[in-house]
Amino acid sequence: MAAPGLVEAADPAEAVETAEAAELSRALSRLLPGLETDSKLGRRRALEALRRALEEAGPATDPAAFQGPWARLLLPRLLRCLSDPAEGCRVLAAHLLALGMQRAARPRDALPRLLPALAARLVSPESARRQPPETCEELRLGLVQLLGLAVGLGGAALAPYLDDAVRVLRCTLLDPFAAVRRESCQCAAALARATPDHFHMQSESLIGPLMQTISHQHWKVRVAAIEATGTVIQFGNGKSVDDVLSHFAQRLFDDVPQVRQAVTSVVGGWLLDLRDRYSFFHKLIPLLLSSFKDEMPEVRELATSLWEKVGLQWQKENEDDLKDKLDFASPPPAHYPLHDSRPVLGCRELVSRNLSKILPALCHDISDWVVGTRVKAAQLLPVLLTHAEDHITQHLEVILRTLLQACDDDERAVVSNCVRSAELIGTFVPPEVFLKLMLAMLKKSPSPSKLLVLASAVQGCPREALQPHVKVIAMDLAQTHICQASESDLYLERLLLCVQALVSVCHKDCSECSLQLLEVLVTVMAGSGTTSLSDKAQEAVALLAEVEGISSQDLYRKHMGPLLEQLTASHSDWTVHSPELGQFSVVMFQAGPALGEALQHVIPTLRACLQPARDPQMRLKLFSILSKLLLRAKDTVDSQGQFHNYLETVIKDVLVPNLQWHAGRTAAAIRTAAVSCLWALTSSEVLSAKQIQDMQGTLMSHILTTLEEDSQMTRLISCRIINIFLKTSDDTIDPDKFIKIYPELLKRLDDVSNDVRIAAASALITWLKCIKSTNGKSYYQSSIQYLYKELLVYLDDPESAIQDAVLEVLKEGSTLFPDLLVRETEAVLHKHRSAAYCEQLLQHVQAVPATQ
Structure with a gap:
């Protein structure tokens, strides 16, 4: 006999029960008593039997026939089983609930009892730090999947129970189990789509948990949170955009491309479909355009495609306002950047109209202490400028201040993007406008960043527009307080860039100011501390000369x-x-x-x-x-x-x-x-003998003095100079001055350097030759005799090279007074360690008269 309460009153809508339904009710009634037993094993066996019965009935069972037994007999008992002490029983109950929801003709009828039951198992107590009643991770996942199934099957009928559903999701979005979080994100998005007319009243309460989940360590969870946020805000309260923007911006730095792609997709979707999107254009546009510079082609292509759709849609929505611009479309500037396709009019107008609101935040980010933020902001700036075109002019002062600060950055990526931005200023802004500001800033306080911005702007400027201003730029660069403001290589390198930019853009137009440009290049070469910078400056001189032919x-x-x-x-x-x-x-x-x-x-x-x-x-x-x-x-x-x-x-x-x-x-x-x-x-070899003769009268006495210098190099060079002086003197030198030369040379034969001693010997040879060429050699006899005696001492020098050199000197002097030399040589022959050199000298003296 069935326990009391097993047969409950049918719903009013089920007044007549078919035979199939009656049969199913009888079959289920036989199994239901097992759910009430005290035995955990008995309850589990009853649930397994129910599962087999439902699975065997299969899809053949008429949903209408299934509805009655399901609602009357199974649903209430299975919901009670969700709190069964046995985990296995709770798992089976959740599975059966899902199976029943899918088989029932009117699954939405279960919502009034299902949603509170799910909330009871998944919603944590008041203290957020406490765990939810359901302790099993896999079962929590199953229950969230059951909630998702209810949302999918219930649709708009879920509106009265929205509060319970949101309470569940607020907890499960923060579940420790990653799979539960992912499933909760998907469920939140489905809930938003299912109840669009009521969801906006509850949507804000989900933003906090979603933003805590958006930075989860699993990238798939982050993607799910981003996509769910997009849907929740799309069907909810648009004001929540402000609460999520900073989190979305942070995800653009994510290492996983799929996460960045998800942000791009969601932001693009908001720009296309968000009800209040016009209010958020200035906040959403930078996020989407930031993906233009993403490292992954897929992300870049998605961003480009979405942005074009946004522009075309806005263009269509504002067709009356843009009528003149559409009918009389302006051609792109003649100097439009190569390899860049011009954005559609709607995209350009959107950026131009929102630039004043975008720039303050961008200028702030470009000087942020976090490197990644600075790089991202610097990458975004040229994208915005490409869209704004000549509208840059009205924001030029702000942009220039930003670039001047950013070009001092240590991060190369920041500087390179700022250089690109400065080139775009040169492309779209008339040179008389940007030069007025840039040159005034440069004159006030020269710096490497200002020179770099100027060089880049000049590089981007069309030649025909820049031509009237070339001389002004060159003259300002050549001013002392600018070109000599610093000797740092960085400053000089940027100064060189300015000249290179002028010459490469204006070519022959630089002829009229080539003097000023040459002055700047000479300054760079003079101040450069590296060979490479000096070489670059010389190349610039060659280029300047080349344009002049x-x-x-x-x-x-x-x-x-x-x-x-x-x-x-x-x-x-x-x-x-x-x-x-x-x-x-x-x-x-x-x-x-x-x-x-x-x-x-x-x-x-x-x-x-x-x-x-x-x-x-x-x-x-x-x-x-x-x-x-x-x-x-x-x-x-x-x-x-x-x-x-x-x-x-x-x-x-x-x-x-x-x-x-x-x-x-x-x-x-x-x-x-x-x-x-x-x-x-x-x-x-540019001086004649006469000129050298004139020099020696003035310089010989000074050079003789330098023979006593401590510097070996000075003594050596002095000996060589004296040698040259003697070779060109002929008989023009005064005898009294001439005779004072050889003692000084003789002293050098005692020098510590053999090179100096040999050079002195060579000069003595030349001195002796000078005496031979004069008629009054008898005037020098006593000096020659003294010289013979001193030279014979060095003929026994320990250094053979010196002996050879002295022997040549004596041979040269032997023709003056040969008999005197023979006597002096024979007098010292026995004193030498080796008589070989003396004998060579005597043989030479004896042989010379015979050959003359």
Whole structure:
């Protein structure tokens, strides 16, 4: 006999029960008592028997016949089983409820009892930290799936029970089990679609849980949360857009492309279908356009497709307002960026009309402390500018301030996108407008970022528009307080970029300001701390010369006079740190043969700057420059054969004052530099013998003094210079001065350096040859005898190279007084460790008369 209450009153709608329904009721009634037993095993067996009965009945059972037994007999008992102590029983009950909902003719009739039962199992107590009554994760998943089934089958009939459904979802959206969260997201979206007329009253309560789920560690959960948020807001309260925007923006940085794609899809859908979308255009457009620069092609293509649809839809909706622009469409600017397709009119208008609202937030983000945020904002800016086109002009000051700040960023991606934005300014804004602002900012406080923005804007500007402004730009760049504002490589590199941009855009139009541009390039070469930057500047000089149809040397020749005149105007105040000194050095080395045409500027500057009272370090640098020039004199200072006109000035006013002895290492270094210059001059083959003879009268006494210098290099060069002086002296030298030379050379045979000793020996040979060429050699007999004695000592030197050198000197001198040399040699023969060299000398002396 059935337990009391097993047969309940049928619903009013089921007044007549078919035979099939009656049979099903009898079959189920036989199994239902097992659900009331105290035995867990008995309840489970009863539920399994019910499952088999329902599955065996299968789809053949008429839903109308099934409705009555389901509603009267099964539903209430299965709902009670959802709270059964045995987990297995609860699982089977949930499965049977789902099966029954699918088989019943009117599943919505179950909603009044089903929704409260689900809420009882899934809604946590008041304290959010406590777990829901249902402790089994898989069962919670099954119950949420059951709720989703109820939503799908109940449709709009779910509206009266919306509160219970939302309460359930608020909890399950935060469930620890990822699968429950995913299923809850899908259920929330389905609920929104099923109850569009009532859902907006409850939608806001789901936004908080969804935003907590949007950052879940499982990317599939994040995708589900994003998609659910899109649907919830679409069918709910549009004001919730403000609550989710920051979370959506954060998901654009997600490492998983599917997540970024989901954000793009949802935002694009809102722009197309959201009821209040016009109010949120300025907030949603940046999110969608940010995906234009996504690293995945699929995301970029989706964003582009959606944005075009948005633009076309808005264009159609506002056709009357855009009538003139549609009928008389303006062509794209002639200098429109290559490889970029022009957006449709609706897209351009949307950006232009909302740019003033978008820019403040964008400018803030581009200076954010988070690198990713700065990069994303910098990527978005050129996309917006491409759409805004000439509407940029009214926002130019704000954009420029933003770019100037962002171009100082350490992140390369930020700077590269800002460079692109600056190029677009040059493309769409008339140069007279942007140059007025940029040049004023640059003059006020020069900086690398301002130069970079200027260079980029110039690079993007059409040649015909920029042509009237080329000279103004070049003259401003050449101003001292701009081109010499900093010696940092970064500043100079950006300065070089400005010149390169002007030359590459304007070509021959740069001819009228090539002097100013050359001044800037010389400044870059002078201040650069790296060879690569200097090489780039030289390439820019070559490019500037090329657009004028001349060579680099001819370019220097063209501007040598004004260039040096300007550089040397301040030479009286130069120190080693003066930028003009570095520029002067660059011009000296780069000008080549053109230097020979500007000696009227070069020599007076050298004379003034190389006086002993001037900065010693500067003098050292200038002597280094001068010596290098003199080594290639025919290709530099004497290219026009005019250097001899300034020879006396170089000797008396430059070399002589710096050869005089002064105490200190710096003074010694300057004397070495001066001696090196004299050596370069005398060995350059640009001076005639007569000119060298004139020089030695002035310089010989100073050079003899430098033979005593501590610097080995100075002593060596001095010996070589004396040698050259002697070779060109003939018989013009005064005997009293001439006789004072050999003792100084003789001292050098005791030098610590063998190179100096050999050079001194070579000079002694030349000195002896000079005596042979004179008629009064008897005047030198006593000096020669002394020289023989001293040289014979070195003939026994431990160094064989010195012995060989001294032997050559004695052989050269043997023709003067051979008998005297034989006597002196025989007198010391027994004192030498080896008589070989003495014997060679005696053999030579005996052989010479025979051959003469």
